[in-house]
Amino acid sequence: MASSRKTQSDNETLADDLIKAAIKCFDRFSIRKTTVEDICREAKISRPTFYKCFKNKRELILAIAGRETRRLSLAMAKVGRRHKDLRRAFTEVIYFTVCESRKSSVVRFLLNPENLEFTLDVVRNTEDTLMSQHDIGLMPYYEKAERLQLLREGLDVVEITRWLQMLESLLVIYCNASNLNDDELYRIIEKFIVPAILKDNP
Amino acid sequence: MPETKNNDRVTQVMEAVITCIQKYGIQKVTMDDVADMSGLSRITLYREFGNKQRLLNGVLDYRGQQFNAKIKELILNAKNLEEALEIYFITTCRAAVKDESIKAMVETHYVFQAVLDSKESPLKKSVCDVWIPAIRKSHIERYGHYTMTREDEIEIIDWLIIMQANFSRMTIEANIDEDQIRRYLRRFVIPIFLQQPRADIGSTA
Numbered sequence: 001m002a003s004s005r006k007t008q009s010d011n012e013t014l015a016d017d018l019i020k021a022a023i024k025c026f027d028r029f030s031i032r033k034t035t036v037e038d039i040c041r042e043a044k045i046s047r048p049t050f051y052k053c054f055k056n057k058r059e060l061i062l063a064i065a066g067r068e069t070r071r072l073s074l075a076m077a078k079v080g081r082r083h084k085d086l087r088r089a090f091t092e093v094i095y096f097t098v099c100e101s102r103k104s105s106v107v108r109f110l111l112n113p114e115n116l117e118f119t120l121d122v123v124r125n126t127e128d129t130l131m132s133q134h135d136i137g138l139m140p141y142y143e144k145a146e147r148l149q150l151l152r153e154g155l156d157v158v159e160i161t162r163w164l165q166m167l168e169s170l171l172v173i174y175c176n177a178s179n180l181n182d183d184e185l186y187r188i189i190e191k192f193i194v195p196a197i198l199k200d201n202p
Numbered sequence: 203m204p205e206t207k208n209n210d211r212v213t214q215v216m217e218a219v220i221t222c223i224q225k226y227g228i229q230k231v232t233m234d235d236v237a238d239m240s241g242l243s244r245i246t247l248y249r250e251f252g253n254k255q256r257l258l259n260g261v262l263d264y265r266g267q268q269f270n271a272k273i274k275e276l277i278l279n280a281k282n283l284e285e286a287l288e289i290y291f292i293t294t295c296r297a298a299v300k301d302e303s304i305k306a307m308v309e310t311h312y313v314f315q316a317v318l319d320s321k322e323s324p325l326k327k328s329v330c331d332v333w334i335p336a337i338r339k340s341h342i343e344r345y346g347h348y349t350m351t352r353e354d355e356i357e358i359i360d361w362l363i364i365m366q367a368n369f370s371r372m373t374i375e376a377n378i379d380e381d382q383i384r385r386y387l388r389r390f391v392i393p394i395f396l397q398q399p400r401a402d403i404g405s406t407a
Binding site: 116120152159166167170173174177187188192193196 | 309310314368372386389390391397399400
């Protein structure tokens with residue numbers, strides 16, 4: 001029992017090391033050009049050990065994306081709680097997500113034009129896990145909006161989530177490519193994104 | 203008239219840039235390539251078009267204006283603003299997939315820099331010319347009056363361009379099909395253009 005727990009945590013440390021090494025590699029080269037060997041060399045771990053933790057590069061990327069989404073989602077859930085007004089809460093949460101994602105080196109390399117196609121391909125084929133993690137962040141607000149009947153007609157939560165996830169990545173790219181400042185970003189969200197989801201407060 | 207001669211030359215250079223992008227890729231294409239392809243001397247090219255960045259902006263404007271001119275008829279014949287916007291976005295996606303030079307700009311996210319950062323972009327102007335009157339007309343029919351300020355108008359046009367790039371990107375990079383794009387448009391994008399700006403958001407902080 002004790003020993004199995006030890007292996008478990010050993011594996012987690014290994015996975016951690018590999019993830020850190022992979023992020024370094026992906027920052028330096030594109031995802032496509034980085035090999036499992038590169039990652040092992042960076043982490044000072046042998047290839048067989050790598051394959052004990054992850055089936056392949058794809059699975060490793062998914063683990064990285066999943067971790068980052070989870071981290072952001074938990075933080076998101078906290079941010080909106082400060083605001084009573086639902087419209088405001090949605091705006092703040094989306095704004096926060098975009099700002100945090102911009103700061104995240106993981107998101108940066110995942111959304112880099114060189115990597116984007118690869119990322120989208122990986123994420124698309126495993127949407128459900130990442131989606132549900134993303135949901136954690138906004139779920140309380142969706143529930144409240146449904147209860148108060150403030151969601152616009154014909155919308156369902158799954159589709160909103162999918163749409164917002166896409167928009168958030170778009171906004172990260174857009175902020176990085178243009179000179180958009182924080183105030184302008186906030187206004188875009190407030191004016192053009194949230195009103196498409198929520199009805200006017202009576 | 204020097205004017206037409208100049209226009210011919212612009213066309214000649216723009217077509218050369220487009221061919222070069224298709225041949226070498228947007229990152230690798232150089233001013234020399236464009237000079238060779240267009241038959242102009244390097245000196246003339248630099249003198250009249252500045253640098254690669256300006257040439258690429260030029261291509262985006264050039265293609266954009268061609269596209270807007272072509273699509274104007276379709277938009278004027280649409281039943282209402284909803285239908286016109288849907289036609290516009292869908293047609294843009296199709297064009298972006300087919301046109302290698304636009305595709306390259308969407309893929310490298312170049313399109314954001316070019317159109318949204320420059321206030322003088324002719325492409326943006328041609329988008330304004332088509333859509334601001336259409337939005338005004340629709341609001342007046344719907345609400346009996348029009349409350350958008352100049353600032354609101356510019357912001358909504360920027361949003362339209364961002365969305366246009368967004369759907370092109372979704373089509374090219376994520377292979378999202380047209381039906382799904384229509385659903386997103388109807389649910390999350392078009393309604394915004396039919397709403398009057400909210401008084402409590404309109405003012406700049």
